[in-house]
Amino acid sequence: MNTLASRAPILDALAPLKTWWPVVLGLLVLYVPTYWTLAHGIWNTEEQAHGPIVLVVALFLVWQKRAVFVADNCKPPTRGEMAIGWALLAFGLLAYALGRSQDILIFEIGSQIPVILGALLITVGTRAARALWFALFFLVFMIPLPGFVVDAATGPLKQYISIIAENVLYAAGYPIARSGVTLTVGPYQLLVADACSGLHSMFSLSAMGLLYLYLMQRTSVARNLIIMAAILPIAFAANIVRVMVLVLITYHLGDEAGQGFLHGFAGIMLFIIGLLFLFVLDWVLGFIFPDRPRAQTRP
Structure with missing residues (x-):
């Protein structure tokens, strides 16, 4: 008797799979090869290292809402919903076929959204x-930024970061000069490369910032809007801090230190600093725009 009672929660959690296993199986057949390609490709780069985290978080959010898949809680979809669903599913499958056959990751990865939405x-x-x-x-x-967006944004971002880093460190008394996106500090020269532009860190920090807002469920609209508007400036400021830290490491410890382990560690610190800035901003805004009590529904 106790064994059956202990198994009841597990059976309840797996109940949706009885109805949804064909859909889940179809999604696995489509996208497991895609995830395998990503795991052995762009997910190993610094720019797209957040991809697996995004996937795991999305799956966790779906699991939290698994009650919507239980047959007893579901109403049959209307004809209009089914028509829109079939259209989205067909569009998503066409995008997947094009992306998979032509190796266009934007279409292949992006097709997940209309395919899953259409199935729902x-x-x-x-x-x-x-x-x-x-x-x-x-x-x-999870979708990689289009190449034309990267090319258009990377150059100006590197230029601005180089100028700000030079001015701040020069004001602090360091012997630093700049030529384009090349910083000269003492006997060392550092190139602000594309990875130092901060574009991809802005993208990943935006994901974490929006996830933070979703999980916190703030009731103040002004507080949410300010935090959303501050995500990109915070990521930009954090990347400036990263570049200045690397310049200081190189100046004090040498070129090998600046390009070795500490270079990668500075990238991790960039993300942590950005999140800390975001948390502090949210804390400060809490005094100005406190959350209103949520209306409680009567049972």
């Missing part, structure tokens, strides 16, 4: 789509 509308309806909207939206951060 066909089988459950808008109720599940509304419940899982953030998990689906969060998958956007």
Whole structure:
């Protein structure tokens, strides 16, 4: 008797799989090869290292809302919902086929969103789509930035970071000069490379910032909007700190220290600093825009 009672929660959690296993199986057949390619490709780069984290977080958010998949809680979708669902599913499958066959990762990875959304509308309806909207939206951060966006933003960002780092360190008394995006400090020269532009760190920090807002469920609209608007400036400021730290490491400890382990560690510190700035800003805004008590629904 106790054994059956202990198994009941597990059986309840797995109940949705009885109905959803064909959909889950289809998604696995489509996207496991994609994840395998990513795991042996761009997920090993500094620019896309956040990809696995985004995937795990999205799966966790879906698991939290698993009650919407239980048959007893589901209403049959309307004809309109099914029509929109089939259209989204067809569009997503076409995007996947094009991306997979032509090795276009933007289409291949991005197709997850319309495919999953279409499957939800066909089988459950808008109720599940509304419940899982953030998990689906969060998958956007798995998609690599288009090349033309990277090319257009990287140059100006490197230039601004170089100028600010030079001015701050020069004001602090360091013998630093700049030529384009090359900083000369003492006997050393440092090139502010594309990875130091901060574009990808802005992208990943935006993902973590929006996730933080979603989990915290702030009731103050002004507080949420200010934090959202501050994410990119915070990421930019954190990247300036990273570049200045690397310049100081190189100046005091030598070129090998600046390009070795401490270079990679500075990238980790960049992300931590950005998150700390975000948390501090949220804490300060809490005194100005406190959360309102949520209205409690009567049972």
